[in-house]
Amino acid sequence: MMTGKPGKTPSDMKVADDEYPGIQPSGFGVYIHWPFCHKKCPYCDFNSHVRDQIDQSGFGNAIITELKTMAEISGFHGKPLDSVFFGGGTPSLMEAEIAGRILNTITSLFSVSEQCEITLEANPTFIEADRLQAFRDQGINRLSLGIQSLKDDQLAFLGRQHSAAEASEALAKAQHIFPRVSADFIYALPDQKLDEWQQQLSQILDLGCDHLSLYQLTLEQGTAFYSLAKRGRLTMLDETMALDQFLLTQEMCESRGMSAYEVSNHATPGQESRHNLIYWRGGDWLGAGPGAIGRFWHPENRQRVETRARKDPDGWREDVSKQGHGLSHHQGEDVTDYASEAVMMGLRLREGIRLSKIETLAGPRSEWLDEDEVGYLCDQGLLSFHDDCLTLTDDGKTVMNTVIGRILK
Ligand code: SF4
Incomplete structure (x- = not known):
């Protein structure tokens, strides 16, 4: 079922990472996409859908089926796994038992050790925070919490469903339950002042997270903010002011021992996201779920392969039930495409x-x-x-x- 251009595939390519002292191994990960959210945030262009009712078990089973197919397609049965990432959408809205069943399947397909990083994205609403222990019991060992702001007015502007107080409560709970916790924040909001961000970032750095993802607000096509801006009803922060906030962010994080290991990602030493490092270092990962992307070197023909699943959840599920996967694209890349990917992703990293x-x-x-x-x-x-x-x-x-x-x- 491989389609598309054959590309140049040097038969004698060597890819052992230990041939490159100073550069960390690229790793192998599995990405699971849960495409549902309670509400669409106005800045978000992820593949997320709002539904009154979700057949959780049906979607969980389809992800499991697609995972088995991906293990076949990739030839990665039994390969040592460095990370699993449940992203979305809002995967913390998934029943924890379903996450557990998916993890059991992953364990049966690949070689999963105690060291494997298993991350779940969550929002700090009461509903989700209430269920954190259940996810921990199923084997999740790292939580990535989408807090976005410590100010209620900014949270309202971003269309978030939690308050700053709820976020602090959820974070404290997560830190109690999970060995590793990351939090996401958005800055460079329209009209945001440098001294306000300075104050807020100082509070953020006091929260005791070992990993922070700090993103500038950007306009993405197809989002509600994009339409508002097009109609002149939303003005983004001036670029120079956004740059000042970026530079301040680098300086403050560095002075607190959380320098940027990637342009927007900061961690204390050793707490970098192993999963995202796989993307940035050009490693291998398989994707399962609506809209999930995977990229890997096929072990037999040594060709870099890209897979993309259908985005529409119902169409994807129908395809999985008919053919064992919901892929709309499964193609070998030309090696120069790999070079572009490696440069674009790798230069984001401090290690280069x-x-x-x-x-x-x-x-x-x-x-x-x-x-x-x-x-x-x-x-x-x-x-x-x-x-x-x-x-x-x-x-x-x-x-x-x-x-x-x-x-x-
Ligand atoms: S909760 Fe996350 S994935 Fe869902 S719409 Fe908001 S930003 Fe997007």
Whole structure:
């Protein structure tokens, strides 16, 4: 059922991570997408759907079926697994027992050790916070809480269903139950002032999270905010002010031992999200659920494969019942596509990218990298290149997309 372009696939490619001292292994993960939410947030372009009634068991069984198919397609049966991530949507609205059944299936398909990071995304509403212990009992060992703001007026603007007090309560509860807890926040809101964000970030850093995802509000096509902005009814924060808030964020987090290991992600040493590192380091992951994406090196033909599932939950489920998966796309990538992915994702990381590692997989750098442009941007202080390792400088991070666009062929 493999479709699409065959691409260049060097038969003698070596991908052992231990050949690259200083660069961490890329890892293997499984992503599960639960596509339902109580309400659509006006800034969100994720594949999330609001339904009066959800056949939880039916969707859980379909995810299990698709997981089994993905293990077959990938040839990864028995492969040691570094992480599982339940994302969405709002996976904490799933019955915990269903998450447990999915995890049992994963354990039967792959090699899962005690060290495997198993993350669940949750919102801090009472309904979800009430059920955190049940998820812990099913084997979830890391919680990612979508708090977004510690101010009630900002939460209302973002269309969130919880208050700041509920968020603090849910976080304290999560920290009591789970060994590892991360929290998400959004800043650079329209009219947000630098000193307000400074004050709020200081409070956030006092919450004792070992991992923080701190995102600037952006306008995404298809969202309610996007339509409002188009009609002139929403004005985003001025870019210079947003940049000041980004720089302040880097400085404050660093001074509290939580420097950015990725542009928007901060952690105390050792608490980085292993799952997201798999994406950023160009590792292997399988996706299951409506709209889930997977990317992996097929162990037999050494081809980088991308899978994408249908987004519409009912159509996806129907396809799973007919053919064992809901994939709308299953295609081998050209190795230069892999090089672009590796550069785009890897430069987000503080550790950067090892060019010779990408070359081993994707062929000579001259085919996918504009080396003159790299040299120029190094001279401009936006990139740094030492010992085969290319990284963005602090200034480069502020114009990351432009830099990446310029150096890729
Ligand atoms: S709860 Fe999360 S996934 Fe659902 S609509 Fe809001 S931001 Fe999107």
